[in-house]
Amino acid sequence: MGLRINEVVPNFTADTDQGTIQFHDWIGDAWAIMFSHPKDFTPVCTTEFGAVAQLASEWDARGTKVIGVSVDGVEDHKKWKGDIETVAGTTAGFPIIADEGLAVSKAFDMLPAEAYLPDGRTPADSATVRSVFIIGPDKQLKLSMTYPMTVGRNFAEILRALDALQTSAKHGVATPANWELGQDVIIPATVSNEDATQRFGSFEQVLPYLRKAKLPS
DSSP states (O other): OOOOTTSBOOOOEEEETTEEEEHHHHHTTSEEEEEEESOSSOHHHHHHHHHHHHTHHHHHHTTEEEEEEESSOHHHHHHHHHHHHHHHTSOOOSOEEEOTTOHHHHHTTSSOTTOOOOTTOOGGGGTTOOEEEEEOTTSBEEEEEEOOTTSOOOHHHHHHHHHHHHHHHHHSOBOOTTOOTTSOEEOOTTSOHHHHHHHHSSOEEEETTEEEEOOOO
């Protein structure tokens, strides 16, 4: 059974290129994003890790920690960081979990329980380790998405989704398709028109069940 939205994510202890972590303790009171990869020294993954590195100030501004997962060892991760930083043109300051035993990949349902790494393996042997998990300070899963090996992830979209999740959690609202910071939000159906007026002032009733409003400043 896969990990569901609003379930507490598995806790684990793992080695990273920056030392050993205990996952829930590492998250602390922050938001967290864990992004996984099937193998070090692969082209698409290198560009993705580079994109994460380039967004360091954006993650910090949102109180969010980022951490990678790859089913290779710590020494490979340390060497790969050099390639990532060459592509990114900046320091890759986030840790990368060494999931050689596949414990994390299996706990997050990226691989089946019987999976193993064969000798001479290729990225295809762990192709499904291509996921993103956004986790709240309550250690609950807020969003997950999985990509094939041939499609690089859009980290601008992951940043947008993080903004939407944080806005929803802080203000008790929902967000429409393609929403970005500063745009109108959706008033949940559980909020009466009277309460909506008290909370947001005027609002637009597009349909009986679709009401939009600006967030109070």
